Amino acid sequence: MISYIIRRLGGSVIVLFGIALITFILAYAVPSDPARMILGQHATLQQVDALRKQMGLDEPFIQQFGNYLMNIIHGNLGFSFLQNLPVATLIGQRLPATFQLALVAWLMELIIGLPIGVFMALKDRKMTDHVFNLVSLIGISLPTFFVGLELMYWVAYRANLFPVGGTGGLSFVILPGLTYGITGAAYYSRLLKSSMVDVLNSDYIRTARAKGAAPLRVIMGHAFRNAIIPVITYGATDIGALFGGIVVIEDVFGYSGIGQMAVQAINNLDTPIIMGTVLFAAVFVVAFNFIVDLLYGLIDPRITY
Amino acid sequence: MSTILSVEHLTTSFGTTSGYVPAIDDVSFHIDKGETLGIVGESGCGKSVTSLSIMKLLTANGKIQSGSIQFEDRDLVKLSEADMRKVRGNDIAMIFQEPMTSLNPVHKIGKQITESLRIHKGMRGPAARARAIELLNLVGIPRAAEIVDEYPHRLSGGMRQRVMIAIAMACDPKLLIADEPTTALDVTIQAQILDLMRKLKAERQMAMMLITHDLGVVAEMCDRVVVMYAGKVVEQGNVRDIFRNPTHPYTIGLLNSIPKLDERKTRLDSIPGAVPSIENMPAGCRFAARCEHATQRCADADPGLRDVSGDYQARCVLV
Numbered sequence: 001m002i003s004y005i006i007r008r009l010g011g012s013v014i015v016l017f018g019i020a021l022i023t024f025i026l027a028y029a030v031p032s033d034p035a036r037m038i039l040g041q042h043a044t045l046q047q048v049d050a051l052r053k054q055m056g057l058d059e060p061f062i063q064q065f066g067n068y069l070m071n072i073i074h075g076n077l078g079f080s081f082l083q084n085l086p087v088a089t090l091i092g093q094r095l096p097a098t099f100q101l102a103l104v105a106w107l108m109e110l111i112i113g114l115p116i117g118v119f120m121a122l123k124d125r126k127m128t129d130h131v132f133n134l135v136s137l138i139g140i141s142l143p144t145f146f147v148g149l150e151l152m153y154w155v156a157y158r159a160n161l162f163p164v165g166g167t168g169g170l171s172f173v174i175l176p177g178l179t180y181g182i183t184g185a186a187y188y189s190r191l192l193k194s195s196m197v198d199v200l201n202s203d204y205i206r207t208a209r210a211k212g213a214a215p216l217r218v219i220m221g222h223a224f225r226n227a228i229i230p231v232i233t234y235g236a237t238d239i240g241a242l243f244g245g246i247v248v249i250e251d252v253f254g255y256s257g258i259g260q261m262a263v264q265a266i267n268n269l270d271t272p273i274i275m276g277t278v279l280f281a282a283v284f285v286v287a288f289n290f291i292v293d294l295l296y297g298l299i300d301p302r303i304t305y
Numbered sequence: 306m307s308t309i310l311s312v313e314h315l316t317t318s319f320g321t322t323s324g325y326v327p328a329i330d331d332v333s334f335h336i337d338k339g340e341t342l343g344i345v346g347e348s349g350c351g352k353s354v355t356s357l358s359i360m361k362l363l364t365a366n367g368k369i370q371s372g373s374i375q376f377e378d379r380d381l382v383k384l385s386e387a388d389m390r391k392v393r394g395n396d397i398a399m400i401f402q403e404p405m406t407s408l409n410p411v412h413k414i415g416k417q418i419t420e421s422l423r424i425h426k427g428m429r430g431p432a433a434r435a436r437a438i439e440l441l442n443l444v445g446i447p448r449a450a451e452i453v454d455e456y457p458h459r460l461s462g463g464m465r466q467r468v469m470i471a472i473a474m475a476c477d478p479k480l481l482i483a484d485e486p487t488t489a490l491d492v493t494i495q496a497q498i499l500d501l502m503r504k505l506k507a508e509r510q511m512a513m514m515l516i517t518h519d520l521g522v523v524a525e526m527c528d529r530v531v532v533m534y535a536g537k538v539v540e541q542g543n544v545r546d547i548f549r550n551p552t553h554p555y556t557i558g559l560l561n562s563i564p565k566l567d568e569r570k571t572r573l574d575s576i577p578g579a580v581p582s583i584e585n586m587p588a589g590c591r592f593a594a595r596c597e598h599a600t601q602r603c604a605d606a607d608p609g610l611r612d613v614s615g616d617y618q619a620r621c622v623l624v
Contacts, residue, residue: 203401211393211421211424212391212394213420217424226409226410300410
């Protein structure tokens with residue numbers, strides 16, 4: 001177990017190093033001059049050159065990347081060009097809002113997706129199957145910005161149940177979360193359904209029924225825990241998609257989280273923020289996958305590390 | 306002796322693309338209290354469908370179409386699903402062929418044994434746990450107090466089948482249905498499991514329905530035997546009568562296909578051909594196509610079960 005954790009941590013460091021390298025190469029290759037961005041259109045060439053020197057932008061690539069890595073290790077993600085504040089501070093300020101949204105969005109996916117998956121597994125007939133496949137295909141195909149705008153119009157504007165947009169308490173999180181839940185739930189329900197159908201046909205389910213167990217007990221006590229294993233695997237990879245989705249959703253709902261900040265930074269070519277948010281997202285995904293790998297052992301006793 | 310289970314004219318069908326097709330057709334037999342009944346036949350002859358019909362655990366496309374299953378004073382065919390659940394695992398318990406996959410991999414052994422105690426007897430906590438350990442001891446599992454907290458994947462096939470037997474014994478069933486309980490096990494383990502089942506049956510005066518394709522197991526374990534072929538009972542009677550004096554050509558073929566220790570042979574005997582598919586059952590005797598004694602009248606009409614003597618019947622024109 002300990003050696004597994006150490007190995008996994010080592011692997012995670014390598015992954016994060018690769019991501020840092022790629023984002024750095026991309027930022028390096030972008031044809032924009034940070035010194036010019038900071039000083040504005042009216043600064044003289046001398047002023048710009050002086051700032052380039054001060055920022056170390058005239059140094060060779062390897063030297064610059066080395067500096068960048070050292071800074072990251074010390075928790076310094078650089079300064080925003082436009083706001084002149086540390087990127088780490090900016091991310092830290094918006095982290096709770098984004099975290100709250102991510103959690104609600106993920107829970108919405110599960111709350112919508114898992115019961116439908118179980119229900120469909122029990123009604124595994126041709127007709128219901130076709131309807132379910134169609135509906136879930138629509139769910140998967142709908143773009144989040146479209147669902148978001150529809151919900152915003154009908155639920156927030158017309159029915160006035162939730163705020164139309166902005167950031168605040170839980171009521172501001174529900175609609176964006178629901179937007180993600182509706183589009184993402186279909187994956188979970190499809191996966192759980194097929195996994196559940198397999199499990200329900202297994203010998204140990206027959207054993208449970210032969211003991212006189214009632215359907216609810218068979219499904220929740222025996223089948224669900226076995227069927228959920230592939231769903232958890234998907235859930236781990238979904239966290240990456242969740243982050244991508246949240247960037248769009250935060251923008252649509254004017255929700256001031258990390259995603260919105262990233263979109264603004266891209267529009268303004270505020271490179272340190274872009275690099276910082278990408279790296280942060282990577283850390284988040286890597287950490288989550290790590291946690292899920294440890295979770296397997298708790299759910300399935302056959303898995304040892 | 307009084308009868309505990311009486312199956313009368315049971316027909317169970319499965320939905321296929323060409324409508325409902327009977328997998329077992331007009332099957333009748335009975336089991337007396339404390340008796341062991343063997344059900345033998347090749348794969349696909351309807352042995353397992355018979356047992357799953359009694360438990361009403363058929364898959365969604367299977368359905369009992371006619372007949373009755375009288376257990377004590379109730380007709381199981383007419384029982385509601387809720388009432389049937391009170392019978393399963395309580396009055397009638399069942400063990401299956403595949404011990405490796407019949408236990409839930411994510412639950413501890415103890416939890417799986419106590420489940421039917423929780424369902425039927427409302428037993429919980431330390432009392433249930435103590436009973437689980439007692440049951441593990443009963444089925445001859447060493448270190449029962451430790452095994453109760455183990456997961457199934459830590460146990461061998463033979464041990465898992467013992468656990469399955471412990472689960473079946475939990476509520477002291479009146480009837481145990483064992484569907485090929487030793488088929489998946491090594492020969493030495495088979496003998497141990499059969500010994501255990503025989504011992505438990507004797508101690509508890511439990512009736513047993515033993516499904517097998519192994520006539521050796523039948524000779525060893527059973528009082529009476531029902532031979533099934535292609536969904537029908539072709540011969541039934543006392544084990545001694547049938548082994549000494551088999552009547553139906555199919556039973557004779559089955560007995561001949563057992564290799565004997567005192568014979569030198571280069572090829573083992575077998576019955577030529579295969580069981581007809583349930584969608585294409587012949588109108589007459591279902592064994593006719595594979596039978597060396599078959600005549601035109603065998604193909605024309607099913608001969609029906611005929612009395613050979615007393616409690617001994619065979620479905621053959623030769624009787």
